[in-house]
Amino acid sequence: MILTKTRTLVANYxxxxxxxxxxxxIDDNEIALFKVSNGNVFAIENRSPHPKGGVLTExxxxxxxxxCPVYDWKISLADGKVQAPDEGKVKTYQVEVEGNNVxxxx
Amino acid sequence: xxxxxMIGNGMAGVRTIEEILKLSPDQFEITIFGQEPHPNxxxxxxxxxLQGDTSxxxxxxxxxxxxxxxxxxxxxxxxxxxIDIEAKKVISDQGREVEYDELIIxxxxxxxxxxxxxxxxxxxxxxRDINDCEMMIKSANQYKKAVVIGGGLLGLEAARxxxxxxxxxxxxxxxxxxxxxxxxxxxxxxxxxxxxxxxMNFLMEKETVEIIGDERVAGLRFKDGTxxxxxxxxxxxxxxSNTSVAKDSGIYVNRGIVVNDYMETSAPxxxxxxxxxxxxxxxxxxxxxxxxxxxxxxxxxxxxEAAPYKGSVTGxxxxxxxxxxxxxxxxxxxxxxxxxxxxxxxxxxxxxxLVRNNRIVGIVLYGDTKDSTxxxxxxxxxxxxxxxxIFESQCSAEGGSGDIASMPNDELVCGCNGxxxxxxxxxxxxxxxxxxxxxxxxxxxGRSCGRxxxxxxxxxxxxxxxxxxxxxxxxxSICGCTTISREELIAEIKEKGLTSVKEVMNVLEWNxxxxxxxxxxxxxxxxxxxxxxxxxxxxxxxxxxxxxxANIQKDGTYSVVPRMYGGVTTAADLKKIAEVAQKYEVPxxxxxxxxxxxxxxxxxxxxxxxxxxxxMPSGYAYGxxxxxVKTCVGAQFCRYGTQDSMxxxxxxxxxxxxxxxxxKVKMGVSACPRNCSEAGxxxxxxxxxxxxxxxxxxxxxGVDLRAGDLLATVKTEAEVMEMxxxxxxxxxxxxxxxxxxxxxxxxxxxxxVKEVLANEEKRxxxxxxxNQTLKKYIEPWNEAIESENIKEKYYAVHTVKAGE
Ligand code: SRM
Ligand SMILES: Cc1cc2nc3c(=O)[nH]c(=O)nc-3n(C[C@H](O)[C@H](O)[C@H](O)COP(=O)(O)OP(=O)(O)OC[C@H]3O[C@@H](n4cnc5c(N)ncnc54)[C@H](O)[C@@H]3O)c2cc1C
Ligand code: SF4
Ligand code: FES
Numbered sequence: 013m014i015l016t017k018t019r020t021l022v023a024n025y026x027x028x029x030x031x032x033x034x035x036x037x038i039d040d041n042e043i044a045l046f047k048v049s050n051g052n053v054f055a056i057e058n059r060s061p062h063p064k065g066g067v068l069t070e071x072x073x074x075x076x077x078x079x080c081p082v083y084d085w086k087i088s089l090a091d092g093k094v095q096a097p098d099e100g101k102v103k104t105y106q107v108e109v110e111g112n113n114v115x116x117x118x
Numbered sequence: 119x120x121x122x123x124m125i126g127n128g129m130a131g132v133r134t135i136e137e138i139l140k141l142s143p144d145q146f147e148i149t150i151f152g153q154e155p156h157p158n159x160x161x162x163x164x165x166x167x168l169q170g171d172t173s174x175x176x177x178x179x180x181x182x183x184x185x186x187x188x189x190x191x192x193x194x195x196x197x198x199x200x201i202d203i204e205a206k207k208v209i210s211d212q213g214r215e216v217e218y219d220e221l222i223i224x225x226x227x228x229x230x231x232x233x234x235x236x237x238x239x240x241x242x243x244x245x246r247d248i249n250d251c252e253m254m255i256k257s258a259n260q261y262k263k264a265v266v267i268g269g270g271l272l273g274l275e276a277a278r279x280x281x282x283x284x285x286x287x288x289x290x291x292x293x294x295x296x297x298x299x300x301x302x303x304x305x306x307x308x309x310x311x312x313x314x315x316x317x318m319n320f321l322m323e324k325e326t327v328e329i330i331g332d333e334r335v336a337g338l339r340f341k342d343g344t345x346x347x348x349x350x351x352x353x354x355x356x357x358x359s360n361t362s363v364a365k366d367s368g369i370y371v372n373r374g375i376v377v378n379d380y381m382e383t384s385a386p387x388x389x390x391x392x393x394x395x396x397x398x399x400x401x402x403x404x405x406x407x408x409x410x411x412x413x414x415x416x417x418x419x420x421x422x423e424a425a426p427y428k429g430s431v432t433g434x435x436x437x438x439x440x441x442x443x444x445x446x447x448x449x450x451x452x453x454x455x456x457x458x459x460x461x462x463x464x465x466x467x468x469x470x471x472l473v474r475n476n477r478i479v480g481i482v483l484y485g486d487t488k489d490s491t492x493x494x495x496x497x498x499x500x501x502x503x504x505x506x507x508i509f510e511s512q513c514s515a516e517g518g519s520g521d522i523a524s525m526p527n528d529e530l531v532c533g534c535n536g537x538x539x540x541x542x543x544x545x546x547x548x549x550x551x552x553x554x555x556x557x558x559x560x561x562x563x564g565r566s567c568g569r570x571x572x573x574x575x576x577x578x579x580x581x582x583x584x585x586x587x588x589x590x591x592x593x594x595s596i597c598g599c600t601t602i603s604r605e606e607l608i609a610e611i612k613e614k615g616l617t618s619v620k621e622v623m624n625v626l627e628w629n630x631x632x633x634x635x636x637x638x639x640x641x642x643x644x645x646x647x648x649x650x651x652x653x654x655x656x657x658x659x660x661x662x663x664x665x666x667x668a669n670i671q672k673d674g675t676y677s678v679v680p681r682m683y684g685g686v687t688t689a690a691d692l693k694k695i696a697e698v699a700q701k702y703e704v705p706x707x708x709x710x711x712x713x714x715x716x717x718x719x720x721x722x723x724x725x726x727x728x729x730x731x732x733x734m735p736s737g738y739a740y741g742x743x744x745x746x747v748k749t750c751v752g753a754q755f756c757r758y759g760t761q762d763s764m765x766x767x768x769x770x771x772x773x774x775x776x777x778x779x780x781x782k783v784k785m786g787v788s789a790c791p792r793n794c795s796e797a798g799x800x801x802x803x804x805x806x807x808x809x810x811x812x813x814x815x816x817x818x819x820g821v822d823l824r825a826g827d828l829l830a831t832v833k834t835e836a837e838v839m840e841m842x843x844x845x846x847x848x849x850x851x852x853x854x855x856x857x858x859x860x861x862x863x864x865x866x867x868x869x870x871v872k873e874v875l876a877n878e879e880k881r882x883x884x885x886x887x888x889n890q891t892l893k894k895y896i897e898p899w900n901e902a903i904e905s906e907n908i909k910e911k912y913y914a915v916h917t918v919k920a921g922e
Contacts, residue, residue, distance in 0.1 A: 018921045029911050031632075031658045035722075037917040049632065067674035070662045070722075070912075074632035081662035081670055084635055096156055096182070096194075118920060 023114040028053065033069030033078070038118060043105060044069040045114070046089055048076055054089035055107045055116050061085075061100030068102070119147045122419070123208055123218035125198040125363060127152025129161055129566075130392025130408040131224025132180055137416030139188055145420060148190045149216050151208070154247060155195035157182050162405065162534075162567050164251050165272075165437050168279025174248060179565065181598060183629060201367035203385045220387050220419055223364055223375060227357040227393040227403070232267070236329030242351045245276045254350065258283035261349030265289075265338055267326055269296040271436055273354035274313065278438045280352070281317050288346055289313075290321045290338070300434045300445040304461070305468055305484040312441055312466070321346060359394045359401055374401040379426030381415040391415050397429060404432050405534050405566050431498050433481070433490065433533055435569060444487040447497055448472055448480035455479065458508050469509055476502050491573070495529045522580040531573050534566035539577060546581045553603070554578060555594050596855075597636035599628045604854050607641070611648055619645065619656045635661060640855035643742070646778050647850055650887060651894040663740035666912060667898045668725055671718065676725060678704075678717040679739035680732055681775065684749040684767035684787070685713030691734065698731050710739065712746035712784070723915045729899035736899045738775065742856075745784045747771040748796065752789030752806070759789035761806030766835055767795075770804075770842065776895035777888075780853040780862075783846065784819075798826050801859040802842060807831070811838050815845060815871075816863035824860045827868050830875070844875055844884040851887075 022036045028047040035058055036043045044058035044067070054076070060066040066082030073079075076089045086095040087102060094100040106117040122138070124131050127150050135148060152158075156178070163177040185192045193210065200209045207217040229244020231237055241257065243250045254276070257264070262285060266277045269291030277287045295306035296313075310320060325341040329351060337347045359374035370376050370384035374396030381389045381397075392408045393401065402408055407430035417424035433446035451457060451472065460469045465485065471493060472480035478497040483490055489509060496503060527540030545551060545560045554575055558564040564571045579586040595601045602610070607626070616622045619641045623633050633641070638659035646653045663669050668676035680695070695715055699707050705719035714737055720728060729736075738745060747770050750756070752763030767787040774783075786797035789806040797803025799819040803826050805812045810833040817826030829845065832838055848871065853862040863871060874880055902908045 020918060020920050022916065022918055027910075032911050035915045037915065039920050064672060065674075066672070067670075070666060070670065072635050072638060072661060073658070074630065074634055074638070079635045082672065082674075086634075099155070 017117050019108065019115045019117050021113055022055075022116050025053070025109055025112045025114050028114065031073040033058075033071065033073070035067075035069040036116070038116065041118065042067075043116065044078075045107075045116075046073055046078060048073060048089065052076070053107050053109055053114055055105035056087070056089060056092055057103040057105075059102065060087070061094055061102050062098075120145060120219040121217055122146035122148045122220050122222070123216055124148070124150045124222040124224055125201075125208065126224035126226055126360075126392070126394070127154065127158055127192070127194065128224060128226045128392065129158065129179070129405055130226070130412055131222060132158040133409050134222060134224065134391050134412035134415050135190070136180075137413050138420060141416055141422065142420045143188075146220075148188070149218075150185070150190055150192050151196055151198045151210060152192065152194045153197040154249075156248065157185065157192070157194070159248065160566065161247070162437075164245070164248065165275035165279060167248075167251055168254060168276065169282045169437075169439070170279075175598075183598075198363055199366075201363060201369070201385075201388070203367060203369075203388065206387065218387070221389070222415070222419075223369075223383070223388065223390040223394060224392045225360040225363060225394045227359045227401075229353060230356040230358050231353050232326060232355065234326060234328055236331065236335070237353075239329055239331055239335045240333050241331075241335040241349060242329060242353065245272050245352055245354050246357070254280065254352065255283060257350040258285050262286055263288075263347055264350040264352065265346055265348040266352045266354055267338075268354035268356070269293070269320070269322075270299070270354065270356075271297065271434065273352070274318075275437055276352045276354055277313075277318050278316070280350070285350070286319075287317070288319045288321055288348075290324050290326060290340075290346070292323065292325055294323055296320075297436075297445075300449065300482075301443075301484075302449050302470065302482055305443070305445075305470075305482050308466060308468055308484050309436075309441065309443065313438070316440060357393065357403055359396070361394055364390065364394070372396055372399075379414075379428065380418045380424065381411055381427065382418075389415055389419070397427065400429060402430065402432065404434070406430065406536060407432055409535055409562075433494050435487070435490075435567070437567065437569075442483075442485055442487050444481065444483040444490040446481045446490075446494055447478070449482065460509055471508055473503065476504050478503060491530055491533070492525075494533070495526070498530075499528075522576050531577065532561075532563035532566075532570040534570075535562040535564075537561050537563040542574060542577050543581050546578060551578070552582065552585075552587070553594075555603075596640055597634055599623070599630040599633050599637050600626065602626060604640075604644075608644055608648065611644060617645065617649065617653070619659045633659075639664075643778055643780065643855050647891075650891045653894075664742065666722075666725070667736055667740065667902065668720070669740040673719075675719045675721055677739065678720050678725065678728055678732070679710060679714060679737040680734035681737040681771070682714035683771045684747055684764050686749070686764055686768065687714075694732055694734070698728055701731070702728055710746075712737075712739070713748045714739075714746065722913055726899075726902050726909050726913050730903045735775070735897050742781050743777055743779055743783065744771065744774045745782050747785040747787060748800070749787045750789055750794035752787075756789060758792060759806065760808050761789045761811065763787040763789035763795065763804075763806060766804060766811075766838065769835070769839070773839065773892070774842075774846065776897075777846070777850075777892060779846070779850055780855050781858040783849075783859065799823065800826065802826075802845065804838060809833060811835075813838065813841055813845075816860045816868070818858060818860035820858075822860065827863070829868075829872065840881065840885060841875065843888045844881040845871070847884040847888040847891075848874055850891075851884075 020038050030047050034045040042058040043055050045055050047053050058068050060080040062083045071078040071081040077086050085098045092102040092104040108115040158180040160177040160179050166172045197211045198208045199211050207215050209215050229246045264280045264285045265288045266273045267290045269289050277289050280287045296310050326338050327341050328339040330337050335351050339345050361371045361375050364375045365371045375390040377390050377395045381391050383390050391411050414424050414427045436443045455472045455474045458471045467485035470482045477500050481493045525539050529539050531539050551557050563574050622641050642656050642659040704717045708716050710716045747767040749764045749767030753759035783801045785802045786795040786800040787804040788795045788797045797805050799817040803814040812831050813829045814826030815829045818824040
């Protein structure tokens, strides 16, 4: 099977607000985009790995982590890992910033 | 630097490392392997987690930052499988090899699982780690019936926890009486009666021979042919030392890893400490002796001339609410012992001390354990008791003198950590300690089971004398990002003139630069409270509901609850609500418990336009603020009504809506004592009487149901408003963030609040600050509708096609 990757323009870098989630839907993928204090942009699946689910865009952002707004799990934006004492992982997406364009590679 | 490696990241091991760091912080390069995927936590408190009193986060003893600060290399979720004694290195299950100069084995123990058929079925567990605990909590969500095998300490604590989780619980015990190794038959039967009244069912003298069921357990079969149903089986019959790594590597093992008086094993430079170690043929299963071992091992490893470890006498307590029990030393009479006994069957108090040759050799206390520390000192020091009154506090459940002054300096206060009164007093004096937290930090007292905390607090009060501030002493840091307490935070904000959340975290050197979900909302609240009208709220430091001005639901949709002042509405408003509900296909329209209408299951992106079409103010059903003011119909219509309850309710709601408070605030106004608005269980409740109003405070209808207390009786509505403003402002200024009024009043005392509010000057000043604060609020739904920026930042969803 040949895997092709697509690059999708999802946002305008300067429009992204620091420490706030930006929700994007690419086809059926619900994605949460975060610009953190140091200017980096991360994209993760917009769904908490908690067994009862929940969205992530509205969570509190601290450094390169977001706290799940529904169950307060602390999740790394960089690698999607849920921090101890909880366990789990969310899908992360590759992000490219070119000039003012923010792309997600799927 | 010498390389120190430790296998096992548990209570005894990490304590040993703490002792080593204290003695000699730079002597070793330290590596720790822990099989569990967590930092070191307080295993003792697993019982409290199961009983619902605490959370996992709160029982972590050494957070990951501690390892970092002390430059300890920590591998969690990784077990050591072999020790190469010749090459002086350990090998882990992930193939990692680490060399050592000194090696500590601190692998603890495992639950003993009965070797009977069916013991491997789903739903059968021991009670040893957080995993077991979570499994039990999960089971309790789905299943109803639990059986605990073992009527000892662990078993009874597990059973109590499972009861709290709503399960029906049988406790199976092999012997005719509970905790037979710690209690005599009288104490044991008192205990059994108490636990039965709490809802435990005992199956005594039963030997389990088989666990039955398909994949999951369905029941147990006993030797006498009887049977008990079970969806969950907890085995709490004992522990066995975890010695496999040592044994496989050729180290001498008997019941535990055999060590000498310096915790040295049969292999050179290899030590063992904790429940995995066997010293003079004893394996200890309580932290007090293990911490003593740790201290001696630390001295040995650091090359300090150490006194040998000679073994310990231990005392036992049970952590079950409503049971006060203590036991130490011998239990049974033999020809050479005599008993001193007090038995008050009526109050459920029983105390017995066993004496041999004028010395105490055994203690059993039930129902009143105040004498435990004193008696235990006499026992362990082998004091001659001729002419000494054994039970100071005679037979009554009333708190005795608790006389700290007369307590000798060498009396043990914290049994778990071996800390005496003298050591605590000295630490307080020499290091200027003022809070319980600080005392625990410096002396270790109270860091394990926590039973000694009240006494440590008394010692603090006694030592500080006039300088003791009871409220301040209880203070703990606001979260793991800092060591600062609420009081210190508020003082610093005022003193240094800090004006933003970011500045607070920066200037006060938060160890986590951007804070967490505990501290950020709290700082934001305190700043707004202190700076009144000039503070710019930090919306991104609020949690989801307050940030979105709507309550998030389990599937990520929201609820919309508009204001309906005093529960009074109009046909026109009802029509508008109906139309909006229809147009946006709202899945649920419901009358809330707060006398208004809620629209549930709304999509995030629909919120602003729905608000616009409703054109009603937000009801703040999601906020730490005034929620609802429930009213009864009152004198306008009701034949019993003496006052206009609806009018007062509406006035109150209009005045105080949107105000930030430490937790949510609810009010109720009834026009007569029949109290149809349930004002007696509201944060503030008003009850009309002939010629005036009664004001009740600190009621709560939630988790801890509490009836309100009468704060004052006043004559006019103007006085009601004045009193309420002052009361609410005093709550805003002195409560901890997330402390509801009921808890706050219990903490600071109703009399104290009354005293403050009786003072007219103070009332006036409080109202002035309240009124200044109230000026700053703007209606949030309207603000969102009018601001493109807010709409884009919080409510927009962006849909794109791949590749576009
Ligand atoms: C909507 C409503 C239930 C209903 O269908 O009637 C409700 C719904 C929620 N309540 Fe409640 N409570 C509602 C009346 C009550 C009442 C009754 C009352 O106010 O008269 C109580 C007991 C009275 C009291 O608070 O003293 C009540 C005690 C709680 C508690 C426990 C508070 C406590 O101190 O013990 C919580 C949990 C919390 O706040 O931490 C809670 C929390 C919640 C939350 C916000 C949980 C959450 O964070 O998601 C629920 C939001 C559901 C949603 O999807 O929007 N709710 N809740 C009621 C809204 C009233 C309103 O119009 O604003
Ligand atoms: C529910 C409960 C309630 C309790 N209540 C009390 C009480 O009220 N009072 C009291 O004094 N005591 C109490 N205890 C006992 C107390 O918790 C223990 O005595 C104490 O934790 C023992 O410390 P330890 O370091 O020897 O073992 P542990 O704390 O068990 O630590 C050992 C650690 O080593 C790890 N490990 C094992 N093998 C390996 C390996 N090969 N490689 C890497 N890591 C490994 C384990 O995973 C574990 O994390 C209670 C225990 C439980 C379970
Ligand atoms: S509380 Fe009094 S006034 Fe209100 S409805 Fe009941 S009886 Fe009537
Ligand atoms: S007695 Fe257990 S912590 Fe002090």
